Amino acid sequence: METAQNLLKKAQEDIQPFIHRTPVLTSRLIDEISGAELYFKCENFQRMGAFKMRGAANAILNLPEEKRKKGVVTHSSGNFAQALSLAAKNIGIPAYIVMPDTAPEVKKAAVRTYGGKITECPSTLKDREETANKIQDETGATFIHPSNDLDVIYGQGTAALELLQDFPDLDYVVCPVGGGGLIAGTALAVKYFGRNCKCYGAEPMEADDAWRSLQTGKIETNETANTMADGLKTHLGDKNFPIILENVSDIIRVSEEEIFQALKLIWERMKIVVEPSSSTALAAVLREKELFRNKKTGIIISGGNVDLSRLPF
Amino acid sequence: METAQNLLKKAQEDIQPFIHRTPVLTSRLIDEISGAELYFKCENFQRMGAFKMRGAANAILNLPEEKRKKGVVTHSSGNFAQALSLAAKNIGIPAYIVMPDTAPEVKKAAVRTYGGKITECPSTLKDREETANKIQDETGATFIHPSNDLDVIYGQGTAALELLQDFPDLDYVVCPVGGGGLIAGTALAVKYFGRNCKCYGAEPMEADDAWRSLQTGKIETNETANTMADGLKTHLGDKNFPIILENVSDIIRVSEEEIFQALKLIWERMKIVVEPSSSTALAAVLREKELFRNKKTGIIISGGNVDLSRLPF
Numbered sequence: 001m002e003t004a005q006n007l008l009k010k011a012q013e014d015i016q017p018f019i020h021r022t023p024v025l026t027s028r029l030i031d032e033i034s035g036a037e038l039y040f041k042c043e044n045f046q047r048m049g050a051f052k053m054r055g056a057a058n059a060i061l062n063l064p065e066e067k068r069k070k071g072v073v074t075h076s077s078g079n080f081a082q083a084l085s086l087a088a089k090n091i092g093i094p095a096y097i098v099m100p101d102t103a104p105e106v107k108k109a110a111v112r113t114y115g116g117k118i119t120e121c122p123s124t125l126k127d128r129e130e131t132a133n134k135i136q137d138e139t140g141a142t143f144i145h146p147s148n149d150l151d152v153i154y155g156q157g158t159a160a161l162e163l164l165q166d167f168p169d170l171d172y173v174v175c176p177v178g179g180g181g182l183i184a185g186t187a188l189a190v191k192y193f194g195r196n197c198k199c200y201g202a203e204p205m206e207a208d209d210a211w212r213s214l215q216t217g218k219i220e221t222n223e224t225a226n227t228m229a230d231g232l233k234t235h236l237g238d239k240n241f242p243i244i245l246e247n248v249s250d251i252i253r254v255s256e257e258e259i260f261q262a263l264k265l266i267w268e269r270m271k272i273v274v275e276p277s278s279s280t281a282l283a284a285v286l287r288e289k290e291l292f293r294n295k296k297t298g299i300i301i302s303g304g305n306v307d308l309s310r311l312p313f
Numbered sequence: 314m315e316t317a318q319n320l321l322k323k324a325q326e327d328i329q330p331f332i333h334r335t336p337v338l339t340s341r342l343i344d345e346i347s348g349a350e351l352y353f354k355c356e357n358f359q360r361m362g363a364f365k366m367r368g369a370a371n372a373i374l375n376l377p378e379e380k381r382k383k384g385v386v387t388h389s390s391g392n393f394a395q396a397l398s399l400a401a402k403n404i405g406i407p408a409y410i411v412m413p414d415t416a417p418e419v420k421k422a423a424v425r426t427y428g429g430k431i432t433e434c435p436s437t438l439k440d441r442e443e444t445a446n447k448i449q450d451e452t453g454a455t456f457i458h459p460s461n462d463l464d465v466i467y468g469q470g471t472a473a474l475e476l477l478q479d480f481p482d483l484d485y486v487v488c489p490v491g492g493g494g495l496i497a498g499t500a501l502a503v504k505y506f507g508r509n510c511k512c513y514g515a516e517p518m519e520a521d522d523a524w525r526s527l528q529t530g531k532i533e534t535n536e537t538a539n540t541m542a543d544g545l546k547t548h549l550g551d552k553n554f555p556i557i558l559e560n561v562s563d564i565i566r567v568s569e570e571e572i573f574q575a576l577k578l579i580w581e582r583m584k585i586v587v588e589p590s591s592s593t594a595l596a597a598v599l600r601e602k603e604l605f606r607n608k609k610t611g612i613i614i615s616g617g618n619v620d621l622s623r624l625p626f
Contacts, residue, residue, distance in 0.1 A: 271617035
């Protein structure tokens with residue numbers, strides 16, 4: 001059996017033609033404010049604007065040729081729908097995207113731009129699963145889960161792998177926790193490619209299912225999720241949870257105000273557009289100043305897809 | 314007498330310890346939309362967030378030692394006030410900033426952060442000039458104009474100079490036109506360091522004083538200036554106008570809607586925070602598609618200082 005270490009390296013080699021090696025930015029001012037030494041891995045500059053391109057490409061490339069050419073299917077109304085569409089287009093296979101009929105037109109348009117074939121359905125989990133099953137039956141396409149899939153997890157882990165190749169002596173890597181794909185992959189990259197490096201998650205208090213899952217030892221869900229970090233409302237799955245439980249040092253919860261202030265700091269001082277979900281990681285570092293003081297800390301900026309139909313000025 | 318070519322090169326060497334060599338970004342998608350091949354010189358990543366650091370540093374460094382140590386004074390409520398404050402601080406001299414008492418608190422706070430000493434006065438030109446004169450008399454500080462000063466002009470021109478060092482075969486360089494310092498410096502850099510390269514200006518229709526000045530051959534002003542590109546409301550001066558008249562191929566005027574759409578494109582697709590003033594240059598390229606089709610075109614992204622006290626989502 002191949003080790004996670006080899007699978008991460010293989011993912012990096014395989015997906016390389018389909019992704020950008022994203023830059024790592026630093027900010028003297030944010031270092032001063034935080035007291036830490038921060039390295040921002042900017043997946044907002046990734047193709048289609050988020051790290052999800054990595055996992056989507058890796059999942060498709062790991063399908064056997066015969067299955068792959070029949071295409072892939074997922075249900076998502078967020079970045080993964082766009083990522084799977086674009087990765088499939090670039091690899092030359094069809095992508096079928098199940099979206100709730102309530103999804104904003106701008107998100108549907110983005111999926112169409114990237115070549116995804118949309119099927120709309122009512123927005124219950126049952127309807128989405130039934131619709132995805134029906135598409136699988138009709139087309140032979142393979143279902144790819146946005147976060148609870150080992151090939152997706154290894155793909156997402158390549159962001160931290162690249163970061164550790166550039167900066168091998170990081171003390172910590174912090175990333176946002178949503179469905180668990182990114183943090184599971186990041187934790188594996190930290191384990192196998194870091195030197196005494198630890199992985200922390202950052203999660204909104206308003207959607208702290210992963211934090212509670214670490215407390216209870218079983219997958220918890222959110223009854224409500226009133227957070228601006230709209231990429232982080234989903235819960236963990238049976239593939240990524242054991243990895244997280246074993247390899248993540250802790251999950252730091254942050255308030256909506258802390259997420260907003262960190263977002264503002266990144267936009268105003270670093271002059272880059274990032275999603276609120278991304279800024280939870282910086283918010284966590286600013287909240288736990290003692291922990292991160294003088295530590296070389298990698299921050300995974302997960303993406304930059306925000307709706308700017310209204311500008312702030 | 315030293316030539317403009319030598320003065321630009323000297324400025325580049327002199328200010329190098331005090332500025333960033335900013336990156337040049339490209340965007341496949343915006344190239345597709347525009348039909349041109351675009352190279353964005355990202356002065357939004359410049360120290361204090363705008364190209365004005367270049368001219369401010371160069372003006373201070375060109376003062377004779379005896380005068381320099383007494384400090385510098387300017388009247389500005391925008392980026393130049395911050396730039397002069399930070400450049401003076403880094404060079405180790407005082408900066409006196411005359412600001413209208415109506416200036417927003419956030420702008421005063423920024424100047425103070427960078428070490429500028431603020432004197433407030435009523436917001437008429439007469440009051441500002443009298444206040445600046447008084448400070449000069451009392452302190453021996455030298456007045457530095459934000460745009461109508463040859464050393465400032467050579468400093469601003471170093472952004473295009475760097476761009477042309479990186480990409481020597483550009484066909485065009487486009488930059489926003491406000492007080493005329495940036496475009497005069499850019500036009501000189503294009504003339505002396507480009508190969509068959511032409512310089513174009515971009516200006517809001519709502520503040521098209523420079524365009525009208527090119528028509529009439531004398532410096533025109535704006536009676537009103539209802540533009541979101543708030544850095545471009547000022548008019549040309551007697552030092553920069555002759556340079557512009559001789560070396561700028563044309564000024565392209567753009568509507569508020571075109572500025573907004575170009576801004577949105579840059580934020581959403583390039584994931585960088587830029588000022589509305591900066592997006593006029595891309596708006597000009599999108600408006601005059603035939604002119605720029607398949608042309609290697611440099612775009613000076615002038616700055617990224619926007620007020621994000623309200624976020625768009």
